[in-house]
Amino acid sequence: MTGPVETVDVVVVGMGPGGEAVAGELAAASLSVVGVESRLVGGECPYYGCVPSKMLIRAADALAEARRVPGLAGDSSVAPDFSVAARRIREEATDNWDDAAAAKRFTGKGGRLVRGTGRLSGPRQVTVAGNDGGEATFSARLAVVLNPGTNPAVPPVPGLAGTPFWTNREALRAEEAPESLIVLGGGPIGAELAQAFARFGTRVTVVARGPRLVPREEPEASELLAEVFRGEGIDVLLNTNTTAVSHSPEAFTLELSTDTDDAGPHLSRLSAAKLLVATGRSSTLGALTLDAGGIAWDGRNPPAVDGHLQLSDGLYLIGDAAGAGAFTHLSMYHANIVAGHILARHGAEGDAADSDRGTADSHAVPRVTFTDPEIGAVGMTERQARDSGLTVRTGFTDLAGSTRGWIHQAVGFIKLVEDSGSGTLVGAAAVGPSGGEVLSMLTLAVHARMPVATLKRMIYAYPTFHRAVESALADLH
Numbered sequence: 252m253t254g255p256v257e258t259v260d261v262v263v264v265g266m267g268p269g270g271e272a273v274a275g276e277l278a279a280a281s282l283s284v285v286g287v288e289s290r291l292v293g294g295e296c297p298y299y300g301c302v303p304s305k306m307l308i309r310a311a312d313a314l315a316e317a318r319r320v321p322g323l324a325g326d327s328s329v330a331p332d333f334s335v336a337a338r339r340i341r342e343e344a345t346d347n348w349d350d351a352a353a354a355k356r357f358t359g360k361g362g363r364l365v366r367g368t369g370r371l372s373g374p375r376q377v378t379v380a381g382n383d384g385g386e387a388t389f390s391a392r393l394a395v396v397l398n399p400g401t402n403p404a405v406p407p408v409p410g411l412a413g414t415p416f417w418t419n420r421e422a423l424r425a426e427e428a429p430e431s432l433i434v435l436g437g438g439p440i441g442a443e444l445a446q447a448f449a450r451f452g453t454r455v456t457v458v459a460r461g462p463r464l465v466p467r468e469e470p471e472a473s474e475l476l477a478e479v480f481r482g483e484g485i486d487v488l489l490n491t492n493t494t495a496v497s498h499s500p501e502a503f504t505l506e507l508s509t510d511t512d513d514a515g516p517h518l519s520r521l522s523a524a525k526l527l528v529a530t531g532r533s534s535t536l537g538a539l540t541l542d543a544g545g546i547a548w549d550g551r552n553p554p555a556v557d558g559h560l561q562l563s564d565g566l567y568l569i570g571d572a573a574g575a576g577a578f579t580h581l582s583m584y585h586a587n588i589v590a591g592h593i594l595a596r597h598g599a600e601g602d603a604a605d606s607d608r609g610t611a612d613s614h615a616v617p618r619v620t621f622t623d624p625e626i627g628a629v630g631m632t633e634r635q636a637r638d639s640g641l642t643v644r645t646g647f648t649d650l651a652g653s654t655r656g657w658i659h660q661a662v663g664f665i666k667l668v669e670d671s672g673s674g675t676l677v678g679a680a681a682v683g684p685s686g687g688e689v690l691s692m693l694t695l696a697v698h699a700r701m702p703v704a705t706l707k708r709m710i711y712a713y714p715t716f717h718r719a720v721e722s723a724l725a726d727l728h
């Protein structure tokens with residue numbers, strides 16, 4: 252049973268980066284928009300994700316750079332103070348995890364913010380269980396946009412539940428660097444935070460279940476990162492299952508089982524002051540009662556959307572929850588497409604504006620893992636390209652062998668993945684200092700399906716990091 256139903260133009264459930272963008276644009280275009288948010292307007296990225304993690308990483312990289320002075324420019328001594336970065340995160344980035352400014356940004360555009368948990372109660376109807384205990388139901392004339400994001404996943408390791416482990420949310424609220432830290436999971440969250448804490452003096456061990464760090468990236472990136480981590484004093488345990496966790500006031504203790512090639516699993520025990528669980532994300536779709544909106548869901552994979560991100564007519568699913576990648580830029584890209592589609596449907600912008608924004612295209616999604624070296628990548632890895640049936644040529648160049656790489660004493664590489672049938676790049680990785688920035692030209696090449704022949708005729712400034720792209724092109728074979 253629901254109470255009286257209020258009719259508005261658009262309801263957006265989940266005000267993370269994509270939700271906030273679509274709701275804000277439509278409200279500014281004078282549509283009546285209700286934005287529903289159960290936690291913080293802005294979502295994971297500004298409070299517990301991209302922004303605070305990159306502030307911590309920026310600070311940690313400054314420490315690492317200062318430690319590179321010997322051998323280049325004399326002596327240096329570095330006295331890390333985690334509280335400086337923690338204060339910047341608290342005061343400058345998150346306003347002490349208070350979203351008043353973000354909420355005002357939305358309401359200032361004419362939007363109406365409803366704080367609570369939304370669920371579908373009809374194909375284009377949302378019922379909100381308010382954070383204040385009340386309930387409200389909204390029927391949308393034009394559209395319902397679902398942007399619920401994800402939550403940290405917690406693996407079913409015996410003993411883990413109920414211990415005061417960290418997820419990214421607690422780690423990025425830390426006021427001091429712990430003496431020691433076990434990071435469970437070697438994906439982007441685990442890798443970025445492991446290196447950042449280690450550079451502040453924390454003794455870090457990464458425990459990864461699989462055979463490599465950042466397993467979605469090229470194997471060369473995984474190998475290089477493991478080598479760099481070990482060189483910085485971070486222990487990296489691969490192929491390692493955690494069979495039990497216990498916690499005392501002093502420490503977490505993990506029982507580990509490491510797969511070895513020869514004598515069967517190696518059993519060991521590891522203790523540290525803190526435990527960070529970074530083993531992936533869990534879906535938030537269950538709370539949305541998609542079936543009440545006429546959408547069948549298998550309870551696991553995100554349901555399919557069309558090119559305009561619609562689950563059904565006027566019901567959209569965007570952002571991390573749509574399953575095409577968990578990146579802020581992808582959530583914002585979705586938001587732009589959906590806002591154009593809704594405005595066109597409303598008649599506020601013509602069909603031309605909608606077609607200008609296009610339909611969702613995932614062939615050139617860039618991603619950057621902000622470790623040092625930075626791992627920038629776009630499109631398919633070599634494995635993905637081969638598995639998709641393409642005839643593949645790859646080109647590789649070691650950054651250390653380039654002039655800039657040698658001057659800089661950098662480690663890294665450029666790897667190109669070409670579909671030799673079309674003579675275009677379908678994927679690329681730029682790993683090294685500012686790898687995410689070097690990536691931009693490769694993202695353009697993959698996005699625009701630029702012929703490799705054109706790229707080979709381009710002039711690459713000397714001595715830049717991106718000039719290594721020319722060597723990788725010459726290596727395509």
Ligand SMILES: Cc1cc2nc3c(=O)[nH]c(=O)nc-3n(C[C@H](O)[C@H](O)[C@H](O)COP(=O)(O)OP(=O)(O)OC[C@H]3O[C@@H](n4cnc5c(N)ncnc54)[C@H](O)[C@@H]3O)c2cc1C
Nearest residue numbers: 265267268289294295300301369399400570571577578579
């Ligand atoms: C540590 C970390 C670092 C990251 N670094 C980067 C990075 O450098 N670059 C990058 O591109 N991405 C990064 N990401 C990923 C990025 O944070 C996400 O891709 C981005 O936040 C996704 O936005 P979203 O809007 O889809 O979801 P979210 O940001 O998760 O927002 C969803 C919102 O919906 C709300 N919500 C959910 N269900 C309901 C409901 N039923 N009713 C009401 N509200 C609801 C939630 O409270 C949340 O506020 C990082 C993530 C983490 C955790």
Ligand SMILES: NC(=O)c1ccc[n+]([C@@H]2O[C@H](COP(=O)([O-])OP(=O)(O)OC[C@H]3O[C@@H](n4cnc5c(N)ncnc54)[C@H](O)[C@@H]3O)[C@@H](O)[C@H]2O)c1
Nearest residue numbers: 406436437438439440441458459460529530531577619620
């Ligand atoms: N720079 C960025 O853009 C950035 C940074 C951080 C996160 N993110 C996004 O956030 C998402 C989540 O990141 P994540 O690193 O949590 O997830 P992930 O799924 O990418 O990696 C988690 C890793 O943990 C491993 N794992 C799972 N269970 C385990 C266990 N019990 N013990 C040990 N290892 C285990 C998995 O095999 C996997 O390799 C990513 O998809 C990413 O797109 C992006």
